[in-house]
Amino acid sequence: MNRIANLPGSTGISYVAIAVRASIVFIILCGIIYPLTCTGIAQLLMPHNANGSLIKDSSGNAIGSELIGQKFADPKYFQGRVSSIDYKAEASGSNNYAPSNPDMLQRTRDSIEAWKKDNPDVPISKLPVALITNSGSGLDPHITPESAEVQIPRISKLTGVLAADLERLVSKHTESRDLGVFGEPRVNVLKLNIELQALLK
Amino acid sequence: MGILQIVIVLAVLVALVKPVGNYVYHVFSNEPNRQDRIFGPFERLIYFLIGLKSRAGMTWKKYALSFLLTNIVLVAVGYVILRVQQYLPLNPNGIGNMEQTLSFNTIISFITNTNLQDYSGETGLSYFSQMVVIMMMMFTSAATGFSVAIAFVRGITSKGETIGNFFEDFVKAHTRIFLPASVLVTLLLVALQVPQTLDPTLTVTTLEGAVQSIAIGPVAALESIKHIGTNGGGFFGVNSAHPFENPSPLTNVIEILSMWALPASLPYVYGRFAKNRKQGWVIFSAMMTLFLLFLSLIHFSELRGNPAINAMGIDASQGSMEGKEVRFGIPQSTLFTAVTTAATTGTVNNMHDTLTPLGGLGALGEMMLNVVFGGKGVGLINMLMYAILGVFLCGLMVGRTPEFLGRKIEPREMKLIAVAILAHPFLILVPTAIAFMTDLGRGAITNPGAHGISQVLYQYVSSAANNGSGFEGLADNTPFWNISTGLVMLFGRYIFMIAMLAVAGSLVRKQWVPETVGTFRTDNKLFYGILIGTVLIIGALTFLPAIVLGPIAEHLKLG
Structure with missing residues (x-):
């Protein structure tokens, strides 16, 4: 907490680079890996519920x-x-x-x-x-x-x-x-x- | 059973505050703890992937720059995806590209954690967009808000130069809070029948032999982060009123607690950072008092029903059921409404446009004050802002320099706070007035009379408070509404956040004033009263005229 980001490389440009890379990582993690993992587990364990609780004749x-x-x-x-x-x-x-x-x-x-x-x-x-x-x-x-x-x-x-x-x-x-x-x-x-x-x- | 089920949910929430608060404190205290062993390796991988070499603290300006840059990149990517979703994978229902102003509105809406929706999910978004844009922003906007709130708390409770490292906070908010909690709640919801599939719309032949198409999709995964991140944008147009999003009273309770537990535990987290837990409980009590006030107003107004229908001679003893679902009835609907407008989630399980005038007033009021728990962090910052204002007013009355948590409150902080407090009503009332003066704005009103005023007012209140619920009758998918509410959401979030980070940055550098018998205490009953008084007086002075023209006029007319 008492250290300050004055190290080399903590300039505005490097912040842009981190922001871009962080965005990509979290787009993949939260937008693709998360929903697909959830879908996989749900389909495997609870297919009836996961597919809309259909009633069949x-x-x-x-x-x-x-x-x-x-x-x-x-x-x-x-x-x-x-x-x-x-x-x-x-x-x-x-x-x-x-x-x-x-x-x-x-x-x-x-x-x-x-x-x-x-x-x-x-x-x-x-x-x-x-x-x-x-x-x-x-x-x-x-x-x-x-x-x-x-x-x-x-x-x-x-x-x-x-x-x-x-x-x-x-x-x-x-x-x-x-x-x-x-x-x-x-x-x-x-x-x-x-x-x-x-x-x- | 009506009141009892509400009381039980409230009791569970209060019981959750301490454990959840302690957990959140350890996430952001940056002191070594047991969580590091579980999450450390995964986080180090992410730090490596994003190129974060130093996790040293930042000044408030660098913190603000970092979160703004990250949000700008996310906005750019999200906007492009919505504009070209037709050509991207995972679009089994063949949904076309989203129009320009609607895409602008949608992207701003989700990055600002508002989740106002001028589109309808089942017809407007491909599964790819639902996942990569909507779900992704539900995580990242919540993590941004949470990080800024924590940075603000660090600023007013610690000494030195820094308020933390944004990227570290942002990563940890995901890895230690939002991702694990969302996976857990998703599976719980699927177990309670919320669908989670990538199959296209279902087609069935009904009992009477007609064909029924049923929209479906990866609902549960969105549902969980929608509430945990206090986002509120539904997978389907009617949000949590849809039986797939919220199939039973039990899922309703889970969704209520999911959106409420984190905002409610933040005052406690603040108390831990301030090394004075009573500070936290005073703030929590003030929020809870205001909440109970609004909940009662909404609940009893809906229970009383619509006088015009009550007079028709039918059995209307259940209350106002227009726009509500049978499985929830009045209690689970009114509690949900009170929590979603308090926690600025904006998810709805009943149609707020159909609320009785005073019920709608309760929802409006919570968003106008914007301090009753509030969304990811915003409510706490807002409440602390009122706390500083309260201290300032008391200081003026007794002629002492006001102090808050051992720091002198001086003109620079008060100017910034004045900007933040005035921005909120300005962003609501000015656009509302403009909407009434132009045909573009007036043309969207669908309910005649005083309720039409409420419709417009609600839309801008909800945008400025970054809530996102709506009086959905409003025909709001037009360039005028898309752009005007888009700008209100944008300014509503960022002016406020930057001003508050500046306050934190200014306070963190100040000399601490030793506490004496003359120090005005901010952790006792007196201050609790002053805080509630400050909030209500400022709120009433600002919004009373608008409320009288809308909901109160409608109430008097209905009888």
Whole structure:
């Protein structure tokens, strides 16, 4: 600490040389060696996770990633949250509507009207806010357990599956908080619908 | 469970401060210690490769010159790569070259540790650019900031002529902190389902028979350094809200602690350098107090929800869920927002544009003050700057020459500090005003009314504070925004760093004044109060009018 860089060679020019060489070394170390090493270890030890946690059907075709939400247009399936990008996962995003944005408020009112039409048996006072708001990513794979519950009367009516069976299905797929405390209880819509589809067949 | 999970994360953080702080102190104390045996050989190889023959200390001017030169070279290389990424390897999705002003903005954004993103990662960058430009700069900009902070601390706590050797600090920050920690966190994240692959975008046939393309890539490796280096630029457009970047509440907690542990332990490191740990804890307590204030504002505002939606007769008891993810809910979203704007990371797990007005105000406020923990080192320097200012004000009140850590604070230091303190609001308010006066600026606003003011204000606050989060509705990929925010980020970082190194260089040469009963102590409760008061008064005087026009007006209108 008490030595000072007054040795020969500590001039401005040599600083430039060190700066250039340091940049090259760290570009290679942090930009190439680091990510490739991480990729190698991850692919070797945890290939399922490292490749996007894909869900495959019985014949081995990928039907989705358990982490990425899908669009369910058919009302006999459980519906996910609002997605302004329609769950197109080559990109991600939402409208970034402010709480005061009139378009967002109109969209919410429209959702409530649509809900009344499709789910006459469930009053809107039970409709959870999470189900009719846009997720941040537009790819949210989850809904709250309440959001699944309120869809049961509709699905039961459309498919003929007993409400009690659907209840059981939802509670089976309700994931608790991580380590019992972090985050919120949630239901993976894709996994739930895969099992619902099996039930329909 | 809501508050409890927040309290647990806070408790873990506080428990981490001492061990992490001790480790960091030993990295930069330059006294022989056990770490040398593990990292020494690898570091000597790097010193040899970069041609660093002497690791003698530098004056503040040489230190500043060294870090500037290194950053300039990195900027030049990075810019060229973005402009020609189409012709480079590892581009399985065939992404084209990046446009000029966007490349300028992106490069400045990453070298200044801001990570404001006017592009969307999945469509704008090849894997090569994500690795060699983005990840590389996440390391090097963090190491630069960390080194400068340590040099500043050396300057105000030691005597002599030098504040350390930049290249040595820079290398050690990589080899002993950022690289090992990032590899560890990367593997932890992959174990918790964050992808890490070089395969191109996936295509699947959904349950309903539609085709879904899913962007993927080397996400985990970027995710870890993104937080550890308080960088914040996401692999994907929506950042840590994307289920691949942040698949579960557990990864959320890991990401929060990754970005928070180092900034939070820096005050403790400072206490060790000052040979008075109470000094460090006073600074830490002041930061934590301010943090809890802002966290409460954000949390309870989001929990209360959006009055306009609450009035629609649905079950809105969960709070404001627009722009948030179900797995995080309110608590994990608000904690993340409070930490990312405190630690100037700028990563987001919910869309800040959709925050309730007062929630958004909390995020804005933390970046406006820029002293609540702060990014790689910047927050600590800022807080110490306010500490010196506080001492100065108290000195004026009682008519004594102010002293800080046994050194007289004189006009030269105060002028430099005034420059640094005034630069921040100047860089925010002047461009904000310019943006409102021109069509180029106004045209980007996407939310009507008072919220539009918040959008513009947030963009420049985030740039000047080198945070990088955004009210992302703003249509900011235009030459006007790319260039103006690029310049704000550039000046926001370098004016401040150079001024602070100059203060350190000036203090390090001063005669020590022996401590007497008349010495104004800076390690007790009184000073803790003075520090918080100084920060809040200066912050409020500077930013209150802007805040009233934006978030507060929107809040009053929403009811």
